[in-house]
Amino acid sequence: MKKPVITKECVETILDKKFIRVFDLQYEEGRHYFDATRRPLEKLVATMSDEEFRKALPDAVSCVVIVDLPGKEPQLLFSYEFRYPAGRFLLGVPAGLVDPEDAEKDEPLLETAKREIHEETGIVVDEDRDELFVINPFLFSTPGMTDESNALVCVKLHLQSLEGLTQEGAEGQECFNGFELLTKDQAKEILRNGVDGKGDFYSVYTWAALMYFVSDML
Numbered sequence: 001m002k003k004p005v006i007t008k009e010c011v012e013t014i015l016d017k018k019f020i021r022v023f024d025l026q027y028e029e030g031r032h033y034f035d036a037t038r039r040p041l042e043k044l045v046a047t048m049s050d051e052e053f054r055k056a057l058p059d060a061v062s063c064v065v066i067v068d069l070p071g072k073e074p075q076l077l078f079s080y081e082f083r084y085p086a087g088r089f090l091l092g093v094p095a096g097l098v099d100p101e102d103a104e105k106d107e108p109l110l111e112t113a114k115r116e117i118h119e120e121t122g123i124v125v126d127e128d129r130d131e132l133f134v135i136n137p138f139l140f141s142t143p144g145m146t147d148e149s150n151a152l153v154c155v156k157l158h159l160q161s162l163e164g165l166t167q168e169g170a171e172g173q174e175c176f177n178g179f180e181l182l183t184k185d186q187a188k189e190i191l192r193n194g195v196d197g198k199g200d201f202y203s204v205y206t207w208a209a210l211m212y213f214v215s216d217m218l
Contacts, residue, residue: 136151
């Protein structure tokens with residue numbers, strides 16, 4: 001089956017705001033597909049060549065943060081963040097957009113991860129003490145109505161205590177309501193139940209963090 005070809009010339013801008021855009025991808029005469037995206041027209045995933053696509057940076061980074069404290073088994077760090085479309089605090093990972101300044105660095109995904117962890121937890125990642133690595137460089141939330149994408153980065157924090165853990169660095173519309181530290185057994189329980197300890201649903205990136213934490217890939 002011949003794949004549709006989408007070029008910049010066949011893309012019509014429907015909405016163009018600071019943090020959201022909607023484009024009409026006219027992939028054939030009289031045929032339309034709509035793309036909700038953070039990206040400007042010149043950086044749309046739909047119009048990238050294969051080579052550009054394989055070198056592309058994601059929109060954001062989601063962090064699998066594992067805390068290693070003396071005398072305790074490793075624990076997975078989550079926070080409760082208010083998610084406006086869901087209208088409630090949901091269990092989630094430290095995460096945030098890749099800033100233009102991050103994109104200019106040698107390791108843009110790791111730079112984003114370090115900055116977001118500091119903003120959302122107060123912890124400064126120390127590369128001499130801690131471990132950072134990319135789990136996956138580019139994951140689509142869904143290649144359906146949106147092309148939004150996240151990288152998954154693992155950060156292992158080797159700390160002496162949780163002193164300094166804070167959510168006072170929240171920026172803009174961010175609103176937090178505490179942390180959650182989970183052992184592997186607790187993480188498995190949440191995976192089995194399909195809801196967090198409060199009985200609420202969670203995002204696919206929370207699920208991914210839980211699955212990675214309990215797997216043998218660490």
